[in-house]
Amino acid sequence: MKIVIDIDVPFLYEEIIINILKRLPAKSLIRFQCVSKHWKSLIKNPSFTAEHLDHSTHQNPCLLFEAIDRRTLNLHLLDCEMQLRRAPNHPLLDYLKRGWVIGSSNGLLCIDISMVDCISHHSLLLYNPAIREIRQVPTTCTDFHGFVGFGFSPIVDDYKIVKIYVDEAYDVEKVEVYSLRTGSWKGLELGILNGACVNSERFTANGAIFWFGFKRDLLGRNGDPVIISFDIAMEVFTLLPRPALVPRSYQNRLATYENKLALLSCYGIRNYESFFIELWVMEEVVAPSGGRWSWTKKYTSNPYPHFVRPMTIWKNEIVCKISTARGRENDNPNTVLFNLTTRESTELAVCRSDYVRHIFNYVESIIPVGGM
Template identity: 50%
Template sequence: MCSFQSCTMKQMAVDRKTPFLPEEIIRSILKRLPVKSLIRFHCVCKHWKDVIKTPSFIADHLHHSTHQSPSLLFQENDRHPLQLRLLDCEMQVREVRNTPLIDSSSWVKIIGSSNGLLCVAINEADVYPASILLWNPATGEIRQVPRTRTIDRFDWDCTVGFGFSPIINDYKIVRTYAESGYVISGVEVYSLSTGSWKEIELGNLENVNLYLQTVSANGAIFWNGIKLGVEEGGEDDTDLIVSFDIAMEVFTLIPMPNSFSKLGVYDDKLAVLSHSRIGDFPNYLCSFIDLWVLEEGIGSSTKRWSWTKKCTCGPLPSALNLGVIWRNEIACVAFGKPRLVSETRDEIENDEPKIGLYLFSITTNEFKMIAIPGCGSGRDVFNYVESLVPLGNNHIEEP
């Protein structure tokens, strides 16, 4: 018995000197956990804390979350408080808590979402342009973006875009100015890595104006835009898409497949959702959504861009606001009282309003509705993924 106890004690002593699991397995387990758990694990041991804060682990965790746990983020309205709800990959809805402290009189708008970071514009009374902050809801980290320009005149329009470039591993904010709501007259770019703004050349943005809607994909930021005709009675205004290469900091004009479209991202490519309704306003019978994907080729400027229609979803409820493309589905927010093609007039008049999120499968053309508490018209929808991406240079380097 004594010999057995002595052998056991020696084995336990050896075990204490070696890791219980190989490093690769520990990292593989940790990258599958939610951010909230990983933050708690900072207290388990210094080694785990160091692993979790390394850039390579943050990248591995982001890659896994992006492909396994994508979510949808909903902004309740444009007024403070910033009310956000999250639909996770398991189709559960929860409220996003601990939002940034913002003055109650401010107008708040989420500009964009990239790798778990949100770009938020805050429009305060008598202050122009809007202030901007970057926020990681999962970690709670907030970074106030410095204000570089204050304009007393309120006849200036400002358009903001936000995105990430894997080539330079940097997040950038682009802000354009257009006097009196017309063509762009100035552009500023903010870099998260340097923490500063700089002015850049307009390039080919002459006689171009941008709409507020923006998306980001593959190291570029995109806006719906319009190129104004140069002379009266001459060239007509042209709808187009404006692309900003985050690494090179240059603008490109891309022809649009059709007008009045919503930008999106499908299979890591720029996409356009176009919405058509059947029937007479306001009593439309149904609607259809076309999905177009941009294929970038090589050739002359007129033949470089090619749009391919991937699918047509429908017939669908008529009263829908186009949202985003999420998990091979098109997410739309219902407004008013959507009418389904299969419903009779009595069912439409007597049924409760169907307010919420509609998901339309790109592959099967089937759709489903998910109730979102407090969901109403005008709600913005964003692709989102929880991440450990920091907003400063406070992560440690690789050991």
């Protein structure tokens, strides 16, 4: 019996090309756009951009270190091979010198440059360091006091920036949302944020942005601490409970563990001679009391002899900054990894010459921001 297999050779050929190209770094893909008009069109195609991002996310998740050297912003990347390299700066960032990273999502960074000497109002940039493309976000006001969040929702395929305006007591006064797709800002109703306070930096995961805060009672006093969640697709806020059994700590940080919202908590014992890290994970449940969410403690570290500040979770390890000088002058914290499986800790000698301010999960992408 004769079997005939009809093979579309051009399609197979292009499929092989795509399978090879998606494994390459962004720098190579930028150069390969010069090979032909067809390759340029292929690499700029949104479907290829998504395939390249998916491969980078699973095969080479990185850590982004936001470091400061003589008030100059420097970005460093640590890859899966534990190789550290300087992330390229855009000429505009080199000119401005200062600023800080608000958030990282799919290779895009949101950078706040409000405190730069030549900027007299609140100003934000969107930047993809892999392709060195930058975009200035339109300004809505000249006087901003509050908290900013940045994230992506695959449901609406859009990146959004959220500005929460607060007064001197950190009570929420106003909320604005910027969409990269529309290129414009709009105001939102406060809704459940009426009587809420925000008092922490942001964290982004699974199509939502989170902040620590609390809800005031009827007399205006501080109520129970909560986690404020903003659904990027639906553009609505939700108040989530915090773990009730978390010990008194000087440092809490939100993260993701096994694709779920997690909380990292650090606390000291014996007059702060030793420190522990705890990992709590939030589960969605139907409780008899009517509650929808429940927290479960997944991990407690071995005692550590230095001040520890949890930053994020990366490759099944808790990333922390450690301080051996206990806050004294010229203290330059190093980075330590606590392995969630082996419970071992490993110190990383990264960015020793700079002061590391923040550490983010990062993945290289060729996603454009539509700017310079």
